[in-house]
Amino acid sequence: MLSIIPGKKVSQLDQAHIQREGISGLELMESAANAFVSWFIDKFKSPEVPIYIFCGPGNNGGDGIAIARLLYQMGYQISIIKFEHLSNCSSNFQANFNRLPKTIPIMDFDTFEFILPEKTFVIDAVLGVGLDRPLSGIYLDLILKLNGLSATKIAIDIPSGIPSDGVLVGDAFHADYSVTFQFPKLAMLFPEHALYTGEIIIVDIGISDGLLNQFGEDKFFIQKKDLAIRHKFFHKFSHKGDFGRVLLIGGSPGKVGAILMASRAALRTGSGLVHCHLPGSESSSSLVVAAEIMAVADSELEMLDNFDAIGVGPGWGIQNDFSFFESLLNRFRKPVVIDADGLNTLALYPHLLKLLPLQSILTPHFKEFERLVGDCSNHLERLEKARSFSRKNNCILILKGAFTSISLPNGKQFFNSTGNQYMATAGSGDVLTGIITSFLGQGYSSENAAICGVYHHGLAGELASVSKKRGMIASDIIEAIPETFVQMQIF
Numbered sequence: 001m002l003s004i005i006p007g008k009k010v011s012q013l014d015q016a017h018i019q020r021e022g023i024s025g026l027e028l029m030e031s032a033a034n035a036f037v038s039w040f041i042d043k044f045k046s047p048e049v050p051i052y053i054f055c056g057p058g059n060n061g062g063d064g065i066a067i068a069r070l071l072y073q074m075g076y077q078i079s080i081i082k083f084e085h086l087s088n089c090s091s092n093f094q095a096n097f098n099r100l101p102k103t104i105p106i107m108d109f110d111t112f113e114f115i116l117p118e119k120t121f122v123i124d125a126v127l128g129v130g131l132d133r134p135l136s137g138i139y140l141d142l143i144l145k146l147n148g149l150s151a152t153k154i155a156i157d158i159p160s161g162i163p164s165d166g167v168l169v170g171d172a173f174h175a176d177y178s179v180t181f182q183f184p185k186l187a188m189l190f191p192e193h194a195l196y197t198g199e200i201i202i203v204d205i206g207i208s209d210g211l212l213n214q215f216g217e218d219k220f221f222i223q224k225k226d227l228a229i230r231h232k233f234f235h236k237f238s239h240k241g242d243f244g245r246v247l248l249i250g251g252s253p254g255k256v257g258a259i260l261m262a263s264r265a266a267l268r269t270g271s272g273l274v275h276c277h278l279p280g281s282e283s284s285s286s287l288v289v290a291a292e293i294m295a296v297a298d299s300e301l302e303m304l305d306n307f308d309a310i311g312v313g314p315g316w317g318i319q320n321d322f323s324f325f326e327s328l329l330n331r332f333r334k335p336v337v338i339d340a341d342g343l344n345t346l347a348l349y350p351h352l353l354k355l356l357p358l359q360s361i362l363t364p365h366f367k368e369f370e371r372l373v374g375d376c377s378n379h380l381e382r383l384e385k386a387r388s389f390s391r392k393n394n395c396i397l398i399l400k401g402a403f404t405s406i407s408l409p410n411g412k413q414f415f416n417s418t419g420n421q422y423m424a425t426a427g428s429g430d431v432l433t434g435i436i437t438s439f440l441g442q443g444y445s446s447e448n449a450a451i452c453g454v455y456h457h458g459l460a461g462e463l464a465s466v467s468k469k470r471g472m473i474a475s476d477i478i479e480a481i482p483e484t485f486v487q488m489q490i491f
């Protein structure tokens with residue numbers, strides 16, 4: 001798992017890497033610059049478009065200077081705009097500055113005229129993880145001017161002005177792309193910063209995962225390579241019992257679609273037997289949607305132990321008479337997945353939280369989450385509250401959205417890397433409930449069911465949206481689930 005290191009620890013991480021590899025800080029900066037340049041030339045094959053690189057006084061500026069040299073040597077048209085007198089700049093900035101070919105134009109910010117050609121690249125190497133206060137003065141002035149340009153804007157490491165682990169105060173660079181070194185900075189995963197970070201590209205500068213883990217605290221970014229060991233593999237003699245018998249409970253008159261989508265998603269995730277409990281008059285609808293789903297009668301709910309996993313809540317309606325929910329939580333001693341109206345019922349009747357089977361998985365979106373924990377003024381506060389909620393209630397809290405976070409009772413938080421904006425469509429969360437319930441039923445631990453669940457769900461959304469874009473609907477996500485296993489070679 002890729003550790004997310006707090007900004008204030010990055011220079012210690014650098015030092016440890018430098019010592020371990022026996023390299024200099026300048027060589028590390030060269031690796032960072034090379035990583036950026038590889039991405040850039042692969043993405044934009046247009047050396048005729050002028051590139052303006054704005055360099056602050058620290059190592060972020062130093063990266064900009066090194067990138068300027070490398071791109072210039074490849075034939076790109078480069079101009080550098082710097083802020084400070086060289087003597088006020090970091091030593092690696094100075095060393096890179098002294099290596100610049102004399103033919104690169106270098107201008108000072110205070111005399112620079114902001115009249116750029118129509119088609120340009122603007123590279124922000126003003127401030128990186130060393131930012132320690134909101135932008136003001138000439139820095140704010142510059143960023144506001146840059147934001148007004150119509151260029152393609154690229155931030156090095158992090159858009160200048162965004163604090164690496166906190167919430168923006170004031171303004172920051174509006175990047176189309178943020179090319180970040182080795183790991184995403186926590187603040188880049190906050191919805192408040194979506195318009196500033198643009199597309200996030202993580203480039204490898206050679207720091208090992210092991211070293212990152214030494215400096216990381218408890219936050220991780222989920223990557224494809226982390227997934228295989230969390231999956232179960234079945235063998236030639238596996239039978240449908242091995243793939244689990246799951247029960248999805250939800251639906252209410254006029255709202256049966258939600259729980260049926262969860263049930264279909266469980267089938268597509270590989271569950272051997274999928275049962276669905278709908279309110280009495282609606283119970284035959286499941287047969288119309290997928291013949292493979294078995295409708296469960298009220299009387300069969302007496303024998304919950306027959307099921308390997310239960311998911312509850314989509315389309316259910318608030319359970320003001322919570323006696324059934326209470327008895328389910330009391331009787332079923334394996335983890336339960338709770339979503340939607342299951343969560344809303346817990347928010348209204350919080351004493352039920354005490355009955356949660358250990359390691360149950362709750363999957364709120366922001367609104368459902370705030371019903372459970374109270375209002376949050378920003379994402380940092382949401383994450384803190386998610387962590388304490390998970391600890392206090394010994395459950396796994398999946399806070400859904402872009403970069404869905406998974407909080408474990410031991411304090412660890414994982415951030416998902418798959419998914420896109422086209423998944424913001426009715427029923428997409430119900431699909432996630434079905435996927436996670438299916439993994440639990442197949443015998444995955446709650447942690448693995450949660451991590452694999454959000455990853456596959458997001459990937460299915462990405463695959464389905466390739467041709468559908470904003471016309472994608474939740475059923476398209478369900479149909480793309482099998483392809484996620486094929487892509488990841490998990491059979």
Ligand SMILES: NC(=O)C1=CN([C@@H]2O[C@H](COP(=O)(O)OP(=O)(O)OC[C@H]3O[C@@H](n4cnc5c(N)ncnc54)[C@H](OP(=O)(O)O)[C@@H]3O)[C@@H](O)[C@H]2O)[C@@H](O)CC1
Nearest residue numbers: 029032058059060127128129130131132133134135157181
């Ligand atoms: N392992 C890695 O990831 C690697 C990281 N590398 C790169 O290093 C970057 C971090 O470099 P860094 O530590 O020198 O800090 P950086 O962001 O350049 O700024 C510090 C300067 O800004 C100033 N300052 C602060 N806030 C301010 C404000 N609001 N307004 C105005 N000024 C402000 C502060 O001065 P102060 O006034 O506080 O004394 C100081 O001079 C990192 O983001 C990445 O790009 C790579 O080179 C190699 C591998």
Ligand SMILES: Nc1ncnc2c1ncn2[C@@H]1O[C@H](COP(=O)(O)OP(=O)(O)O)[C@@H](O)[C@H]1O
Nearest residue numbers: 365400401402419420421424426427428429430
């Ligand atoms: N911009 C986005 N990027 C990535 N994933 C998203 C985005 N918007 C929504 N999603 C995902 O789509 C799902 C929406 O769930 P939810 O809000 O419960 O929808 P519904 O209630 O309609 O089923 C969540 O899993 C969420 O992570």
Ligand SMILES: [K+]
Nearest residue numbers: 124127158160
């Ligand atoms: K920057």
